Amino acid sequence: QEQLQEAGPGLVKPSETLSLTCTISGAPISSYYWNWVRQAPGKGLEWIGNIFYNGRTKYNPSLKSRVAISGDFSKNQFSLRLSSVTAADTAVYYCARNYGDSGSSYFGMDLWGQGTAVTVSS
Amino acid sequence: DIQMTQSPSTLSASIGDRITITCRASQSIVNWLAWYQQKPGKPPKLLIFKASYLESGVPSRFSGSGSGTEFTLTISGLQPEDFATYYCQQYISYSPYTFGQGTKLEIK
Numbered sequence: 001q002e003q004l005q006e007a008g009p010g011l012v013k014p015s016e017t018l019s020l021t022c023t024i025s026g027a028p029i030s031s032y033y034w035n036w037v038r039q040a041p042g043k044g045l046e047w048i049g050n051i052f053y054n055g056r057t058k059y060n061p062s063l064k065s066r067v068a069i070s071g072d073f074s075k076n077q078f079s080l081r082l083s084s085v086t087a088a089d090t091a092v093y094y095c096a097r098n099y100g101d102s103g104s105s106y107f108g109m110d111l112w113g114q115g116t117a118v119t120v121s122s
Numbered sequence: 123d124i125q126m127t128q129s130p131s132t133l134s135a136s137i138g139d140r141i142t143i144t145c146r147a148s149q150s151i152v153n154w155l156a157w158y159q160q161k162p163g164k165p166p167k168l169l170i171f172k173a174s175y176l177e178s179g180v181p182s183r184f185s186g187s188g189s190g191t192e193f194t195l196t197i198s199g200l201q202p203e204d205f206a207t208y209y210c211q212q213y214i215s216y217s218p219y220t221f222g223q224g225t226k227l228e229i230k
Contacts, residue, residue, distance in 0.1 A: 035219075037166075045158075045166065045209055047219040060218050061123060094165050104215040108156025110177065112165035 002027035004095050004113035012089075012120050018082040022095030022113060025076065029053050033098050033105050034078045036069060038091040039115075046091075051078055054102060085120045092117050124148050124212055128222035134230040135200055143195045143225045145210035150190045154214040157186055157195045160224075161206045169208075170195065197227075205229050 004027075008020035022034070036048040049059035051069045059067050063082070071078040082089060093116055096109040125148040135141050145155065153173040158166035168177045170186035173193055183198045197204055210222040 044224040045160075045211075045221040047211075047221060050219075058218060096165070098213065105154075105213050106172070107175075108158070108168045108171040108177070108211065108213065109166070110168045110171075112167075115165055 001025075002111055004097070004111055006093060006095050006113045006116040008093075008116060008118070010117055010119060012085055012118060013122050014086055014120055015084055018080070018085050018089060018118055018120075020080045020093055020095075020116065020118070021077050022079070023077050024097075027097070027111065029073045029076065031099060031101065033100050034069075034071065035096045035098065035109060036080045037094045037096055037109075038089075039094070040088075040091045043091075048080065048082075048093075050098075052100070052102060056102065087120050090118065090120045124151060124214070124217045124220055126210055126212055126220050126222040128208075128210055128225050130225060131223065132226045132228060134228045136230045137200055137202060139200045140196065140198045141200060141227065143208055143210075143227075145188075145193045145195070145222050147191045147193075147212055151212040151214045151217075153189050154212055155186075155188070155193050156211045156213065157184075158209045158211065159204075159206045160209065166209060200227075202229075 003025045033050045035050040066083045068081045096112040098105045098109045127146045155173045157170040160166040174186045
């Protein structure tokens with residue numbers, strides 16, 4: 001059964017770096033974009049960025065200066081680092097995949113993790 | 123960046139109704155559009171991709187249409203399990219992905 005599972009601290013102090021990992025199980029790695037999406041309490045979905053299995057990344061311009069997505073696909077994992085966090089970064093963080101090639105994604109995000117809640121507070 | 127605008131923000135409807143949600147892109151995205159359904163406390167679920175293709179396992183009462191900058195999601199014959207929040211998302215290759223702000227479908 002294909003699954004994604006997010007993991008990381010549920011509480012991060014302001015100005016520190018938020019680090020999350022998504023573990024991929026039962027699913028192929030190649031030919032997919034691996035995404036991070038977040039949802040602040042009571043708000044809509046915000047795409048953070050993604051990494052293709054060849055290591056190419058793309059980011060939301062509004063977060064680009066603070067975000068880094070990396071992959072360790074030999075361990076079936078990819079990760080998110082978000083630096084200099086503030087209360088505005090409090091959200092549920094999801095990992096998700098979408099199929100594509102090195103130039104384009106063809107379908108929507110068809111597999112999602114259950115999400116992990118992160119609170120930014122001192 | 124490409125902005126996605128959904129309307130309405132909230133929609134009240136009854137079981138059995140046919141409803142339509144609209145999503146407009148700030149520039150052409152051809153047909154690189156997906157629709158998702160989200161229920162409280164759950165991740166989004168993919169319903170439609172490439173504007174009009176039904177994801178496997180999604181009931182046929184869901185349909186999508188449109189191209190360029192204007193798209194619609196239609197649910198024909200609302201069922202109790204359809205009351206949720208719906209999001210559109212563009213994924214054209216040369217732009218960062220963006221979501222619409224969401225449409226909450228409520229029971230009338």
